Amino acid sequence: MRKLFTFLFCMCMIFFTAMPIFSAExxxxxxxxxxxxxxxxxxxxxxAKFMKENPDIIVKSKAISTPDLRLYGNNYSCLYRxxxxxxxxxxxxxxxxxxxxxxxQFVEINAITPFSHFDNTPYAMSAADKKDFIxxxxxxxSYNGVMWTAPFNKSVFVLYYNKDILDKNGVKVPKTWKExxxxxxxxxxxxxxxxxxxxxxxxxxxxxxxxxxxxIKDNKPVFNxxxxxxxxxxxxxxxxxxxxxxxKPTFNSYKEFLDGNAAFTIETSARITDVKNKCKFNYGxxxxxxxxxxxxxxxxxNLAIFSKDEAKKLxxxxxxxxxxxxxxxxELAMKTGYLPVRYSxxxxxxxxxxxxxxxxxxxxxxxxxxxxxxxxxxxxESIRGLLSDALFDAVSNEEEPENxxxxxxxxxxxxxxxxx
Amino acid sequence: xxxxxxxxxxxxxxxxxxxxxFYTLGYAEIKTVNVIVGNNSVGTGIINKGTVYVPVHSVxxxxxxxxxxxxxxxxxxxxxxxxxxxxxRYRQVIYIPYYEIANCTGISSIxxxxxxxxxxxxxxxxxxxxxxxGNTKAIKTASIPKSSNINSNTVAVxxxxxxxxxxPFIPVIGENDVFKVAVTNVENKDQVKAQSVSNxxxxxxxxxxxxxxxxxxxxxxTGKFALMDNKQRIYEYSEGVSNFWLVVLRPGGSNxxxxxxxxxxxxxxxxxxxxxxxxxxLALNLK
Numbered sequence: 001m002r003k004l005f006t007f008l009f010c011m012c013m014i015f016f017t018a019m020p021i022f023s024a025e026x027x028x029x030x031x032x033x034x035x036x037x038x039x040x041x042x043x044x045x046x047x048a049k050f051m052k053e054n055p056d057i058i059v060k061s062k063a064i065s066t067p068d069l070r071l072y073g074n075n076y077s078c079l080y081r082x083x084x085x086x087x088x089x090x091x092x093x094x095x096x097x098x099x100x101x102x103x104x105q106f107v108e109i110n111a112i113t114p115f116s117h118f119d120n121t122p123y124a125m126s127a128a129d130k131k132d133f134i135x136x137x138x139x140x141x142s143y144n145g146v147m148w149t150a151p152f153n154k155s156v157f158v159l160y161y162n163k164d165i166l167d168k169n170g171v172k173v174p175k176t177w178k179e180x181x182x183x184x185x186x187x188x189x190x191x192x193x194x195x196x197x198x199x200x201x202x203x204x205x206x207x208x209x210x211x212x213x214x215x216i217k218d219n220k221p222v223f224n225x226x227x228x229x230x231x232x233x234x235x236x237x238x239x240x241x242x243x244x245x246x247x248k249p250t251f252n253s254y255k256e257f258l259d260g261n262a263a264f265t266i267e268t269s270a271r272i273t274d275v276k277n278k279c280k281f282n283y284g285x286x287x288x289x290x291x292x293x294x295x296x297x298x299x300x301x302n303l304a305i306f307s308k309d310e311a312k313k314l315x316x317x318x319x320x321x322x323x324x325x326x327x328x329x330x331e332l333a334m335k336t337g338y339l340p341v342r343y344s345x346x347x348x349x350x351x352x353x354x355x356x357x358x359x360x361x362x363x364x365x366x367x368x369x370x371x372x373x374x375x376x377x378x379x380x381e382s383i384r385g386l387l388s389d390a391l392f393d394a395v396s397n398e399e400e401p402e403n404x405x406x407x408x409x410x411x412x413x414x415x416x417x418x419x420x
Numbered sequence: 421x422x423x424x425x426x427x428x429x430x431x432x433x434x435x436x437x438x439x440x441x442f443y444t445l446g447y448a449e450i451k452t453v454n455v456i457v458g459n460n461s462v463g464t465g466i467i468n469k470g471t472v473y474v475p476v477h478s479v480x481x482x483x484x485x486x487x488x489x490x491x492x493x494x495x496x497x498x499x500x501x502x503x504x505x506x507x508x509r510y511r512q513v514i515y516i517p518y519y520e521i522a523n524c525t526g527i528s529s530i531x532x533x534x535x536x537x538x539x540x541x542x543x544x545x546x547x548x549x550x551x552x553x554g555n556t557k558a559i560k561t562a563s564i565p566k567s568s569n570i571n572s573n574t575v576a577v578x579x580x581x582x583x584x585x586x587x588p589f590i591p592v593i594g595e596n597d598v599f600k601v602a603v604t605n606v607e608n609k610d611q612v613k614a615q616s617v618s619n620x621x622x623x624x625x626x627x628x629x630x631x632x633x634x635x636x637x638x639x640x641x642t643g644k645f646a647l648m649d650n651k652q653r654i655y656e657y658s659e660g661v662s663n664f665w666l667v668v669l670r671p672g673g674s675n676x677x678x679x680x681x682x683x684x685x686x687x688x689x690x691x692x693x694x695x696x697x698x699x700x701x702l703a704l705n706l707k
Contacts, residue, residue, distance in 0.1 A: 068660075069660050070615065070618075070658050070659075070660040070661060071656060071658050071659065071660065072659050072660070073659040073660045074660075077659060077660075080666070081666060084640060084641050084666050084668070085641045085697075087640050087641070088640040088641030088697060089641075089697060105667065105668045108668070108670075109638055109640060109668055111640075251613075251614070251615075378667050378668065379667070381665040381667075382663060382664075382665045382667070382675070382677055385663030385665065385677065386663065389613070389663065392613055392614070396614070399486065399500060400499075400500055402500070403499065403500020403501070404500070406500065407490075407497075407500060411676075414676070415675070415676065418630075418632075418673060418674035418675060418676070419667050419669070419673060419674075419675055
């Protein structure tokens with residue numbers, strides 16, 4: 001009996017001593033994102049699959065969403081605020097979605113880990129793997145030749161149109177901004193809205209970039225030059241034509257387009273799946289019109305590693321590689337409408353087959369060679385707000401376009417000097 | 421006792437006479453001029469230290485031009501252009517040199533010394549220009565927009581963007597060892613970016629501000645602003661209609677923009693409070 005007790009005691013000691021060793025092998029990492037609905041479900045599915053294939057890693061996924069759009073801004077504003085606050089308090093996640101202009105700040109304060117950190121590990125990114133990323137996206141994730149983030153949910157702006165309205169008015173799909181304006185004016189005469197759009201900075205950017213202009217050069221605002229003024233006047237003229245029906249600025253533009261109230265709208269390609277599911281009329285998707293040249297603004301975020309602990313860093317790196325590999329990138333693209341970020345995804349038989357079935361998705365890919373990234377400066381988010389205010393003031397005839405742009409430029413110049 | 425009585429009497433008389441002279445002689449130096457837009461008299465200007473000033477609100481209103489306050493530049497802005505000259509306040513009215521309106525709008529203006537008038541009109545009549553204190557200001561001859569109907573009996577009034585300023589807001593500054601916060605303007609509005617207040621008995625209060633890192637360390641989280649009204653109630657700002665984006669501030673760096681609060685119409689903003697994680701709240705008195 002005594003021997004039995006001694007044996008059981010020894011077994012217990014071995015078990016309790018060994019347990020921490022076994023459990024120490026499990027690493028828990030936290031992923032923050034701002035996805036919702038179907039997009040969130042895809043993230044949840046992919047992370048669940050990852051945990052199954054990597055039983056030593058636990059991923060806690062946190063979807064950050066706004067409790068009140070007006071009070072707290074959109075999901076991404078909330079994500080950014082929580083990231084900044086988390087970093088200050090040492091409560092940041094291990095991985096998060098980030099925009100390029102956020103990344104600039106995070107690199108400067110050493111808050112994120114460059115991917116070169118894993119170069120001398122068995123998990124290093126191969127040269128072929130790096131080359132597989134679409135250059136536009138890879139460049140947006142790199143600073144001084146080093147990749148700091150991985151492209152994730154990317155999209156470009158495209159032109160959505162209501163085929164029924166176009167046919168009824170004998171209007172062809174416009175290829176240039178001039179043609180779009182003419183088409184919108186013609187349609188407005190039939191008491192239907194021509195183009196309906198969100199009056200934010202992106203609307204000015206479409207015209208600035210496709211006419212070889214820029215927002216900022218050498219850390220100074222240049223958006224109030226002739227190209228910028230022409231861009232703002234384009235929307236102002238549309239707003240003042242056909243009793244305001246040629247071009248309607250509204251913060252509800254997407255819904256109003258889905259309701260069949262307008263011939264055109266401009267949204268990102270990430271809306272394609274939603275349009276496909278909700279549209280009750282015949283719709284079409286076309287490349288954004290061109291100006292003197294063709295250029296299309298990119299949207300969407302990348303993934304960055306915020307971990308401080310080496311084991312968590314490695315686990316985060318494994319998850320990022322997993323989420324952006326060819327197979328999973330294809331799954332994300334097909335289920336959400338985001339663009340493939342790799343050539344191998346785009347060329348994969350699964351995705352090719354999908355494109356045959358839904359050719360609208362190809363428009364975004366066709367635009368990629370004309371893709372541009374908005375400024376990465378830390379002050380960009382505030383400048384975006386100033387330019388959006390300028391656009392809103394001009395199209396609502398509260399201020400002359402030139403004055404509105406000049407005022408935004410004056411304040412932007414101060415911001416570019418001050419935010420450091 | 422009598423010495424004290426004499427001293428008190430002398431002091432009272434001295435103060436009384438000083439106050440009397442200040443209010444009589446001081447104001448006596450101010451001469452007035454008629455201000456005419458087209459054919460209509462729109463108010464009274466003043467001559468101060470050799471410069472002719474006009475009431476900025478009355479004139480821009482009559483001309484149908486916008487007039488507001490640029491908190492960043494600390495300048496009055498007419499028709500989207502900063503007024504270069506200095507504004508003065510006299511009996512709660514803001515005045516600027518008469519030619520500044522011409523400079524900002526391109527509309528002709530003359531000072532007619534003979535008739536003691538400042539005239540804003542379609543075209544300057546050179547014969548009316550009388551040199552004032554040996555200094556005749558340059559005059560622009562652009563025309564007034566026809567929509568202003570300057571020559572008719574009724575003057576079209578186009579409400580300027582943001583409404584007229586009652587008076588320039590005097591910046592308020594608060595500081596601790598980490599941040600210096602300056603409130604450069606406070607406005608009341610019913611609508612911001614086409615969005616109305618959620619309750620008709622509310623109003624928007626727009627606070628224009630700047631925030632500077634005055635410490636030697638990088639500040640990652642720069643805190644959250646809240647507003648206290650005159651009834652001690654605290655309000656969060658509406659981020660969705662504001663434009664004040666949190667940024668990491670390095671030593672010396674500054675950020676600025678505007679934040680929008682929705683508060684009851686019957687209350688007034690009292691304090692702007694900055695709450696950070698590392699310091700006690702910093703409060704700026706807005707009254």
